[in-house]
Amino acid sequence: MTYPRRPDPSRLAYALAAVLYAATTTALAAAGLPAGLDDETPTASQRPGGPQALYLDIIMDGQVVRPLVRFGLVDGQLSVDPADLDAIGLILPETALADTPGLVALDAIPGLTWNYNAAMQQVVLTPASALRRANRLGYQAPPPTLVTRDHGLIADWDLYGRHDQDNDSASVGSGLRWFGRFGSIEGNGVTRIGDDSDGYRRLDTRWAYSDPRNMWTWTAGDLISGGLAWTRPVRLGGVQWRRNFSVRPDLIIYPLPQFSADAVVPSSVELYVNNVRQYSGEVDPGPFVLSDFPRVVGAGQAMVVVTDALGRTTQTSVPLYVDYQRLARGLSDFSLEAGLLRRNYGIESNDYFRHPVATGSWRRGLTDDFTAELHAEYGKELSLGGVGFAWSPWGRYGVFNANFAHSSHEASGHQYGGGYQWFGQRMGFDAYRQRATAHFRDVGALEEGSLPLREQDRASLWFTVPRGSLSLTWLRYRDEENPRSRSLGIGFNQSYRRFSWTLSAFDDSRAGTGSSLSISVPLGPDVFSSVSLDHQDHETRAVASVARALPYEGGLGWQAQAKDNGDGQLAAGWRGRGGEIWAGVDRNNGQGGAYVQGGGSLVWMDSSAFVSRRINDSFAVVSTNGVSGVPILYENRVAGRTNDRGYLLLTDLRGWQRNRVAIDPDQLAPNLEVPSIERLVTPADRSGVRVPFAINQTHSAMLELLDANGQPVEAGTRVTRADGSEAVVGFDGALWLEHYAAGESLSWTRAGADCIAVTPALVQAEDRGAPRPLKCRQEARQ
Numbered sequence: 001m002t003y004p005r006r007p008d009p010s011r012l013a014y015a016l017a018a019v020l021y022a023a024t025t026t027a028l029a030a031a032g033l034p035a036g037l038d039d040e041t042p043t044a045s046q047r048p049g050g051p052q053a054l055y056l057d058i059i060m061d062g063q064v065v066r067p068l069v070r071f072g073l074v075d076g077q078l079s080v081d082p083a084d085l086d087a088i089g090l091i092l093p094e095t096a097l098a099d100t101p102g103l104v105a106l107d108a109i110p111g112l113t114w115n116y117n118a119a120m121q122q123v124v125l126t127p128a129s130a131l132r133r134a135n136r137l138g139y140q141a142p143p144p145t146l147v148t149r150d151h152g153l154i155a156d157w158d159l160y161g162r163h164d165q166d167n168d169s170a171s172v173g174s175g176l177r178w179f180g181r182f183g184s185i186e187g188n189g190v191t192r193i194g195d196d197s198d199g200y201r202r203l204d205t206r207w208a209y210s211d212p213r214n215m216w217t218w219t220a221g222d223l224i225s226g227g228l229a230w231t232r233p234v235r236l237g238g239v240q241w242r243r244n245f246s247v248r249p250d251l252i253i254y255p256l257p258q259f260s261a262d263a264v265v266p267s268s269v270e271l272y273v274n275n276v277r278q279y280s281g282e283v284d285p286g287p288f289v290l291s292d293f294p295r296v297v298g299a300g301q302a303m304v305v306v307t308d309a310l311g312r313t314t315q316t317s318v319p320l321y322v323d324y325q326r327l328a329r330g331l332s333d334f335s336l337e338a339g340l341l342r343r344n345y346g347i348e349s350n351d352y353f354r355h356p357v358a359t360g361s362w363r364r365g366l367t368d369d370f371t372a373e374l375h376a377e378y379g380k381e382l383s384l385g386g387v388g389f390a391w392s393p394w395g396r397y398g399v400f401n402a403n404f405a406h407s408s409h410e411a412s413g414h415q416y417g418g419g420y421q422w423f424g425q426r427m428g429f430d431a432y433r434q435r436a437t438a439h440f441r442d443v444g445a446l447e448e449g450s451l452p453l454r455e456q457d458r459a460s461l462w463f464t465v466p467r468g469s470l471s472l473t474w475l476r477y478r479d480e481e482n483p484r485s486r487s488l489g490i491g492f493n494q495s496y497r498r499f500s501w502t503l504s505a506f507d508d509s510r511a512g513t514g515s516s517l518s519i520s521v522p523l524g525p526d527v528f529s530s531v532s533l534d535h536q537d538h539e540t541r542a543v544a545s546v547a548r549a550l551p552y553e554g555g556l557g558w559q560a561q562a563k564d565n566g567d568g569q570l571a572a573g574w575r576g577r578g579g580e581i582w583a584g585v586d587r588n589n590g591q592g593g594a595y596v597q598g599g600g601s602l603v604w605m606d607s608s609a610f611v612s613r614r615i616n617d618s619f620a621v622v623s624t625n626g627v628s629g630v631p632i633l634y635e636n637r638v639a640g641r642t643n644d645r646g647y648l649l650l651t652d653l654r655g656w657q658r659n660r661v662a663i664d665p666d667q668l669a670p671n672l673e674v675p676s677i678e679r680l681v682t683p684a685d686r687s688g689v690r691v692p693f694a695i696n697q698t699h700s701a702m703l704e705l706l707d708a709n710g711q712p713v714e715a716g717t718r719v720t721r722a723d724g725s726e727a728v729v730g731f732d733g734a735l736w737l738e739h740y741a742a743g744e745s746l747s748w749t750r751a752g753a754d755c756i757a758v759t760p761a762l763v764q765a766e767d768r769g770a771p772r773p774l775k776c777r778q779e780a781r782q
Contacts, residue, residue, distance in 0.1 A: 053073075055071070056071055059125065061266070064122075066087060074099075077107060081102060089133040091131055133286075134289045137281055140291075141251060147212055147683070149687070151605075152605035154176075155601065156175040156599070156600075158174075159596070159597060173189075173190050177686065184686065187206075188205075201347070204221070206220060207219070210244055212656060215243055215248055216244065223235070225240070228361050231375050236339040238338050243335070258291045263286060263308065267306050270305045274301060300322070302319070303317045323399050323421070325399050325401060330365060331364070334361060337360075340354070341443065353447070362374045372388075373386075373389060375405065377407075381409060381410070382446065383408050384441075384442055384443070385406055409441040410439070413437040413440030414437055415436040431459045431460075433457050436452050438480075440452055451480045456476070457474075458475050458476075473488070487511075490504065490506075491504040500519075502516075515535045518530060518533075541565070544561070545559065557572070576613070581598030583597075608647055610647070615651050618689070619653055619688045621688060621689075622692075624642045624646040625693065626646040628641075628643060628644045629642060631668075655687070657682065661678070661681060663693055671700050672695055672697060672698070673697075674693060675694055698740075702736050703735045704733045704772065706774065708755070719747070720747050721737075721744060
C-alpha cells in the first residue's frame with residue numbers, strides 16, 4: 001500500500017520565510033523605509049512616499065517602555081507626539097519644536113539616537129543623559145490620608161485630695177469634649193475645696209477644626225498665640241488660623257539632603273549615613289535623585305553606593321547637616337490670631353483685657369538652606385514688626401539665626417538677637433544673644449508685670465564620652481526690675497549594663513552653688529531603685545527610693561522613698577480599664593499626711609457609655625454586632641475582648657495616623673462568620689472613631705454521609721446544596737455544612753448513581769457531639 005509523501009518541515013519553513021520577506025520588503029518600500037532587518041536609520045534617499053501612520057513599540061534600555069505608539073511618516077521623517085516621549089521620561093529641549101499636527105521629528109531632537117526594527121515593528125531610542133528625566137528615589141511626600149470623623153462625647157477627670165494634721169484640701173480637674181464632623185468643642189476647669197480659692201475656675205473653652213489636606217487649624221475661644229523662637233506667645237480669647245503640621249505626621253517639613261548620580265545600566269542604590277544603611281533600592285538607567293530621611297540630627301557623613309548589573313560599584317561621599325530650624329524649600333508655616341488678652345489664668349475665670357490685640361507669624365523655606373521669618377503684633381497704642389532668618393551655609397555648616405524687631409508704644413524700642421548652632425556626632429554647641437532697649441514692648445507687656453527681658457544670653461557645649469556624655473551650660477539674663485542673673489552648670493553621666501549615674505554641679509548668682517550625685521539601678525523588668533546626694537548651702541541631703549511602675553496592661557504599682565532627715569513617702573497605685581488611682585502616706589518637715597489621686601475618662605459613643613483610663617489622644621469603639629468575647633488586636637497585639645454587648649474601647653490610637661484594628665480569627669467560635677477581619681482607621685486627634693465588624697452567628701453542623709448500603713461516602717465527593725453551592729466530603733463521610741438548615745436537600749453523584757438526602761433537625765447537644773449519620777434516601781441508576 002502506498003501512502004502520500006509528507007512534506008518536509010524544513011522546506012515549509014524556508015518557503016514561509018521567503019513569503020514573509022517579500023511581503024515586508026514590499027510594505028517598507030511603499031512606506032519609504034529601508035528594507036531588511038539591519039536596524040539601520042533610514043536615509044533621505046530611502047524615504048520617498050506620502051504621509052503614513054505607523055504603530056510601533058518604543059524600546060529603551062532593552063525593554064518596551066510604551067507599546068503601540070502612533071508615529072507619523074512625513075517626507076521621510078519619523079515623528080511622534082511629544083506627550084508620548086514625556087510619558088517615557090524624556091525631556092525635550094526647547095529647540096525641538098512640534099510641527100502643525102503637533103508631532104516632533106525624532107531627527108530634530110539633539111542627543112537622541114534611534115533605530116527602526118522593521119521585523120519587530122519597534123523603534124529603539126537611545127537618549128543622552130541630558131534628555132532623561134531624573135528618577136526620584138527615597139522619600140516622597142505622601143498624599144493626605146482620609147480622616148474618619150465620627151460623633152461622640154468624652155469627659156476627663158483628675159482628682160487630688162490631701163489630709164494633713166492642720167488642713168484638708170481637694171481639687172478636681174474636669175473636661176468635657178464633643179467631637180464630630182465639624183471639629184470639636186471642649187471646656188475644662190478646676191474645682192478646689194479647702195483653701196483660699198474655693199470654688200470652680202474655668203480654664204479653657206474653645207472650638208477647633210483641623211484640615212489635614214491644607215494642614216490648617218481654625219480655633220475660636222481660648223487659645224495660645226503662635227510665634228517664633230524670638231517672640232513671646234500669649235493667651236487670648238479670640239480666633240486663630242494657623243498652619244498645623246501635626247495633622248500630617250507622615251510629612252517631613254525640614255530640608256532633606258539630596259544625592260544625585262547617573263546610572264548607565266539598571267543598578268542598585270544604597271545610602272549609608274554614618275556607616276548605617278538608610279536606604280536600598282533599584283534604579284533604571286539615567287540620572288536619579290535620592291532623598292531620604294537620614295535619621296540623624298546635626299552633622300553627619302553620607303555615602304551613596306551605586307552597583308550596576310556587572311557588579312561594579314561607585315561610591316560618593318558627602319557631608320550633611322540636619323536640623324529642625326529650617327523649613328523645606330517652598331514650605332510655609334504661619335499663625336494669625338486676634339482677640340482679647342487673657343489675664344490671671346487659673347485664678348480668674350473670665351478676666352480679659354478690654355482692648356483687642358492681634359498677632360501674626362510667618363516662616364517660609366526660600367531655599368533648602370535659607371528660611372525667612374516675619375512677625376507682627378498690634379494692640380492698644382502698640383505696633384510691632386520684626387524679621388528673622390535661619391541659614392545653614394551650603395546646608396552642612398551648622399545654622400545661623402538672627403532677628404530684629406521694632407515696636408512703637410509710648411516710645412519706640414527695638415530688640416535684636418542672633419546665634420549659631422552646630423551639632424556633631426561627638427560634640428556640639430549652641431550660642432545665642434538677645435538684647436532689648438528699655439522702651440521695647442510687645443503684646444505680652446500689656447499685662448502688668450510681664451515686660452520683655454532686657455538681656456538674655458545662653459551657651460551650651462556637650463561632648464560624647466565612652467558610655468555617656470559631658471555637658472556645660474552658661475545662662476545670663478536681666479529683666480526690667482532685677483539685676484543681671486547668671487548661672488553656670490556642668491553635667492556628666494555614665495551608663496553601664498546594670499546601673500547608671502549622673503553627676504551635676506551649678507553656680508547661680510541667686511540660688512548659690514550646689515552639686516548632685518544620682519545612681520539608678522534596675523531591680524527587674526519594671527522595678528527601679530535610685531540613690532541621690534544633694535549638696536547646697538553647706539547642707540547635704542540623701543534620698544533613697546524604689547518603685548514599681550504601673551503596668552501598661554493594668555495592675556499594681558508602688559513606690560517608697562526615704563530621706564536622711566526622717567521624711568519619706570509610701571504609696572501604692574492601681575491601673576485598670578476604668579482609670580488609675582494612687583494612695584499613700586508621707587512625712588514632710590516632720591509633719592505627716594495622706595493623699596489620694598487618680599484620673600480617667602468617660603466616653604459616650606455609638607449609644608453606649610464606657611469607663612476608661614485617661615485618654616490623651618484618640619480612641620476607637622470596636623463593635624462586633626453584639627457578639628461578646630471576641631478578641632480584638634491593635635497593631636498585632638491583643639488589646640482585649642468585647643463585653644457582653646459586643647463592644648471594646650481602645651484608648652491608645654494615634655491621631656492623624658493609620659491604626660490597624662483587627663479580629664483574631666483563630667480564637668473565634670466555629671459558628672461565627674466574619675466578612676472582614678481587619679480595618680485601617682485614621683481618627684482626628686483627641687477624638688474617636690467607630691470600628692464595626694459585621695460578625696454573624698451561623699448554625700453549622702457536621703454530618704456523616706452514608707450511601708444506600710450504609711457505607712461512608714468516599715472522600716472528595718462534591719455535594720450540591722439547595723442553594724446551588726457545593727460542599728466536599730471529608731474522610732469517613734464527614735461533611736461540614738455552614739449555615740445549616742433542617743430539611744435542606746443534598747444531592748451527589750457517585751459511580752453513575754444519583755443520591756439524595758434531607759438534613760434532619762438537630763439539637764444543641766447533638767451539634768456539639770459526634771457527627772450524626774445521614775443515609776442516602778434515594779438512589780437512581782442510569
